[in-house]
Amino acid sequence: MVTHAEAIADSISVWRRQFHQFPELSFQEKKTGEYVATILNNIPGIEVQTEVAGHGVVGRFSTGEGPTIALRADIDALPIQEENEHAYASSNTGVMHACGHDAHTAILLGAVHLITDELRKGEWSGTILFMFQPAEEEIDDSGRSGAVYMIEEGVLENVDAVLALHMCPWLPVGEIQVNDGPSMASVDVFKGTIEGTGGHGAYPHFGTDPIWMMSKVLDTLYGIVNRRISALDPAVISVGKIEAGHASNIIPNKVTIEGTIRAYKEQTRDTLHKHVRDAFTLADQLGGKGECRVIRGEPALYNDPDMNKRLIQTVHSLYPEMKINHAPFGMGGEDFAYMTKKAAGTMFFLGCALPDGLVRDLHTPNFDINEDCLAIGAAILAEFAIQYVQKEGIR
Numbered sequence: 001m002v003t004h005a006e007a008i009a010d011s012i013s014v015w016r017r018q019f020h021q022f023p024e025l026s027f028q029e030k031k032t033g034e035y036v037a038t039i040l041n042n043i044p045g046i047e048v049q050t051e052v053a054g055h056g057v058v059g060r061f062s063t064g065e066g067p068t069i070a071l072r073a074d075i076d077a078l079p080i081q082e083e084n085e086h087a088y089a090s091s092n093t094g095v096m097h098a099c100g101h102d103a104h105t106a107i108l109l110g111a112v113h114l115i116t117d118e119l120r121k122g123e124w125s126g127t128i129l130f131m132f133q134p135a136e137e138e139i140d141d142s143g144r145s146g147a148v149y150m151i152e153e154g155v156l157e158n159v160d161a162v163l164a165l166h167m168c169p170w171l172p173v174g175e176i177q178v179n180d181g182p183s184m185a186s187v188d189v190f191k192g193t194i195e196g197t198g199g200h201g202a203y204p205h206f207g208t209d210p211i212w213m214m215s216k217v218l219d220t221l222y223g224i225v226n227r228r229i230s231a232l233d234p235a236v237i238s239v240g241k242i243e244a245g246h247a248s249n250i251i252p253n254k255v256t257i258e259g260t261i262r263a264y265k266e267q268t269r270d271t272l273h274k275h276v277r278d279a280f281t282l283a284d285q286l287g288g289k290g291e292c293r294v295i296r297g298e299p300a301l302y303n304d305p306d307m308n309k310r311l312i313q314t315v316h317s318l319y320p321e322m323k324i325n326h327a328p329f330g331m332g333g334e335d336f337a338y339m340t341k342k343a344a345g346t347m348f349f350l351g352c353a354l355p356d357g358l359v360r361d362l363h364t365p366n367f368d369i370n371e372d373c374l375a376i377g378a379a380i381l382a383e384f385a386i387q388y389v390q391k392e393g394i395r
Contacts, residue, residue: 001114002318005379008110012374015039016106017088023077023095023102026138026146029055032075032105036132039109043116046130053149059130061116066126067392069385070156070343072164072336073108074101074136074146083365098367100167100352103374105132107165110378115385126389131155136335143295147335151342160392161307162345163384164336165377166329169360171351173372176315176380177325178308178348184301185234185262186269187333190276192217192292194283198253208287210255211244216286217257220279228275234264235272236331262331264300301329301337307346314384319376332362350377 024032033055040048040059047060056075082089082096090096097103112130119128135146150156168177194214199207221237229235239259245252261276263269273294283290315322329349336347352369354360360367 001118001379001383004114004117005110005375005382008113008378009375012106012110012378013371015109016102016371016374019075019102019105020097021088021091023090023092023097025079025095026076026135027054027140029075029134033057033132033134036075036105036109040112040130043112045116045120046112052155053146053153054134056134056146056150057132058155059112060127061112061119061130062127063125066124067161067389068127068129068159069161069163069388070129070131070159070339071108071111071381071385072131072133072162072339073104074133075105076101076135076137076146078137078363080363080365084368096365098364099137099362100367100369101136103167103352103369103377104165107374107377108132108381110374111381111385114378114382118382118386124390126392128385128389129155129159139297143297145298145335147298147338151338156339156342159343161388162336162339162343163307163311163381164345164347165350165381166334166347167352167362167369168349169353169362169367169369171325171349172353172355173351173370173376174319175323175325175351176348177327177329178311178346179303179326179328180305180308181302182264182300182328183303183347184329184334184337185236185264185331186266186300186337187297188261188269188273189295189297190259190261190292191295192257192280192290194255194257194280194288194290196253196288199251201249201251204251207251209251210253210283210288211251213283213286213288213290214242214244214255214257216282217279217290220282221259221276224272224275224279228271229268233268234328234331235268236262237272237276261294262333266299298333298335299337299341301334301347302340303346304340304344307344310388311346311348311384314387315380318379318383
């Protein structure tokens with residue numbers, strides 16, 4: 001498998017660079033989906049379904065009755081202006097694959113080739129789905145992301161297991177990171193308003209100032225995690241957007257505040273929601289009016305321990321010397337979490353750091369990867385899926 005993956009490494013790189021040069025935002029991935037479908041349609045034995053959950057694509061490779069495993073890659077990009085100067089740098093102004101979805105998609109295409117080539121040689125019974133999911137980075141007005149729409153359209157019906165990977169810029173090529181149980185946070189958005197009367201900057205005592213009220217609300221918001229939540233319980237509240245006023249000498253009559261609420265546990269999540277809403281009621285005690293709405297997003301990502309055991313066995317069989325790091329992935333969110341609630345699943349982080357020592361974090365304008373990781377990722381996905389259908393199919 002490793003030799004075969006290395007043999008198609010150049011093709012995986014070509015696909016990745018194509019996606020990287022022509023990135024598309026969430027819910028707009030039409031050309032990306034078409035390119036994926038074109039490649040899949042040239043692979044014998046693959047049934048291809050397009051326009052899934054919008055612009056998503058699902059490939060199906062099956063021999064009939066038996067276990068079903070789904071491999072997932074996300075295909076959308078971010079609203080970031082790229083600062084890298086590669087020949088294949090983003091040609092779409094203000095749009096960039098700054099989270100590695102271009103690599104995820106190319107790696108899964110590589111895995112499709114490896115799996116179909118290998119499984120044509122022997123007997124097996126089951127189904128492997130290849131899910132190229134749109135809209136991981138954003139939700140629409142209804143609060144849905146691409147994973148939700150895929151589930152609603154029945155893609156995961158009768159699926160026994162799901163597997164995905166993610167680029168990991170803090171690890172070098174040749175290492176992966178895994179974690180049992182909660183591994184990434186639930187992500188909810190809060191949108192609050194504080195209203196006062198506003199007034200002239202020279203006579204603040206004639207009215208009520210929502211910006212002053214906001215300072216008290218912000219103090220309370222930032223104190224919630226430190227004083228309301230156990231230090232042993234992962235949680236974070238961040239304010240990302242504040243809007244108020246139009247001139248230096250006018251006290252506005254309204255302030256809007258938006259941010260995110262993140263947690264690993266559902267109980268903690270609900271507690272945070274209550275305290276955030278309560279924080280805005282401070283404005284009522286200061287002569288104004290405060291309101292807050294919390295929009296629930298994806299749940300915390302739960303990685304199945306048994307799936308991780310299978311994953312580690314797969315990695316050791318392919319790369320005996322590979323270092324496996326055991327740690328949660330952080331407080332970022334991942335809508336693959338919806339899928340691991342529907343079927344036993346796990347996501348692992350694949351080391352992709354370039355050896356120059358520069359920091360290239362996810363969601364930054366200079367994010368970049370060492371393409372030596374592409375063949376490794378494809379081999380792991382492919383071998384895991386092959387072993388799954390072969391072993392489960394004979395039980």
